[in-house]
Amino acid sequence: MTRHAVRRFMAALAVANPEPRTELHYRDPYTLLVAVVLSAQATDVSVNRATAGLFTCAATPSAMVALGEAAVAQHIRHIGLWRDKARNVIALSERLLAEHQGIVPRDRTALEALPGVGRKTANVVLNVAFGEPTLAVDTHIFRVANRTGMAVGSSVLAVERGLMQVIPSKYLLHAHHWLILHGRYVCKARKPECERCVGRRWCEYPGKE
Numbered sequence: 369m370t371r372h373a374v375r376r377f378m379a380a381l382a383v384a385n386p387e388p389r390t391e392l393h394y395r396d397p398y399t400l401l402v403a404v405v406l407s408a409q410a411t412d413v414s415v416n417r418a419t420a421g422l423f424t425c426a427a428t429p430s431a432m433v434a435l436g437e438a439a440v441a442q443h444i445r446h447i448g449l450w451r452d453k454a455r456n457v458i459a460l461s462e463r464l465l466a467e468h469q470g471i472v473p474r475d476r477t478a479l480e481a482l483p484g485v486g487r488k489t490a491n492v493v494l495n496v497a498f499g500e501p502t503l504a505v506d507t508h509i510f511r512v513a514n515r516t517g518m519a520v521g522s523s524v525l526a527v528e529r530g531l532m533q534v535i536p537s538k539y540l541l542h543a544h545h546w547l548i549l550h551g552r553y554v555c556k557a558r559k560p561e562c563e564r565c566v567g568r569r570w571c572e573y574p575g576k577e
């Protein structure tokens with residue numbers, strides 16, 4: 369897809385949803401970080417159900433450590449990989465207290481050093497909590513980027529770099545949410561709903577209807 373076409377596509381997404389928001393429920397950078405860690409291989413709806421109770425009991429690193437791994441596990445037991453995630457939530461909370469005064473760092477390297485936090489989670493936290501123009505490539509963004517021809521690549525990192533190069537800077541802050549929501553609700557994996565797609569004109573997918 370040409371840069372001009374990417375610009376037009378992003379402009380159309382911007383008009384359709386000027387202020388896109390994450391569908392994860394959170395109160396501050398810490399609760400966002402926990403919610404994103406819990407969201408790996410789980411739906412936002414299931415994470416929100418779990419964090420509704422969890423954050424009522426513990427919404428700070430010290431409260432989470434005091435709550436303990438077993439109780440965290442009880443709150444999140446209906447989402448995938450809950451045992452590992454409970455361990456990571458406690459470990460990252462301990463690390464935040466020990467090394468960052470209990471504050472979520474606005475720094476990629478420091479974020480990625482936290483237990484259970486990879487590049488994707490760091491990108492989401494930097495974007496949503498701190499307003500940095502980062503792009504966290506999940507399964508939806510990976511599919512949309514490749515399918516449309518916006519950024520073709522066989523790895524998540526290649527697609528992230530490709531998108532960062534072609535998306536105009538004025539759209540980068542919200543591009544993450546526009547593309548996720550577009551993939552989740554319109555450009556779906558099995559059957560994209562091309563007839564109601566705002567980017568249909570510029571999409572290069574051969575199978576578009």
Ligand code: SF4
Pocket residue numbers: 515516554555556560561562565566567568569571572573576577
């Ligand atoms: S036209 Fe169809 S395949 Fe292309 S982005 Fe839109 S929904 Fe996806």
